[in-house]
Amino acid sequence: MIVLGHQNPDCDSLCSAIALSALFNKIGKQATPALQGEPNPEALFLLQKAKLEKPKILSSVAGEDVFLVDFSDWGQGTLDMKEAKILGIVDHHKLGDITTNEPVECWIWPVGCSATIVYNMYKFYNQIVDGPIAKLMMGAIISDTVNFRGPTTTDMDKEAVKGLAKIAGVEDVQGFAREQFEAKSDINNVPAAELILRDQKIFQMAGHKLAIGQLELTDLKTALSKKTQMIAELEKLQAEKDYHSSILLLTDINKLDTIALIISIDADKVAQALNSKVKDHTFELPGVVSRKKQIIPFLQTAFDS
């Protein structure tokens, strides 16, 4: 079986795919982790830290047995995923649109990270996480919960990181988090075209498609210096695809604030749904860090009404 993370691989989709495959192999189910594309710089940083190999990159899973991690939407899988046999899902997002013809094993919990669920699956199966994999998993939880400062954080995430840090032999978890966040904030030499796609997800709302990317950064200085280029790239993207909106969230993970860049056929509708106001393709979202919890639900409500 293939354990597959979502498009635009982040820490969680990489680390949980590796960790879950390793668990399955321990309990006698043959499994291989796979990614849909190159992992982002923060995920690569974790791989290097753990001294682990990058999983294979796949664009097709037709005819395969597949277990999904960190997503439950067809749109975030490979184009041919409907031709695969989906055996299970581990996820912590809102329930997506995947349905199956046969019963499917679901581990979908409202916690901060899929890796937290995988950590508890190890417990369920009475297995111990390997040291390097524990390092990956704790990095994924730190990333997804913004080091426990994001609103998706639960006690289960904190407990998992405590247990994983012990196994991984990491004494200074705060130092680990700092180094990891610096790795993802290094965007000096990254072209705007790449930045707008880095963590982009496409959301379906009342028949419209909204493309929403997010950059999580230790400060917004460099990002804001590239604002004009990034807006131009969003404009280009919007012209190529039939999106309702192309949005990039610039999230300051120290101040816990977001500035959004937007190209849209109705930017006011989007900004108003989030209690904000657009000026020069930009709107401010003070106190917002979580796309899944502080943005998507409000947009969904506005589009559904």
Ligand code: MG
């Ligand atoms: Mg993810």
Ligand code: MG
């Ligand atoms: Mg996740």
Ligand code: MG
């Ligand atoms: Mg994320």
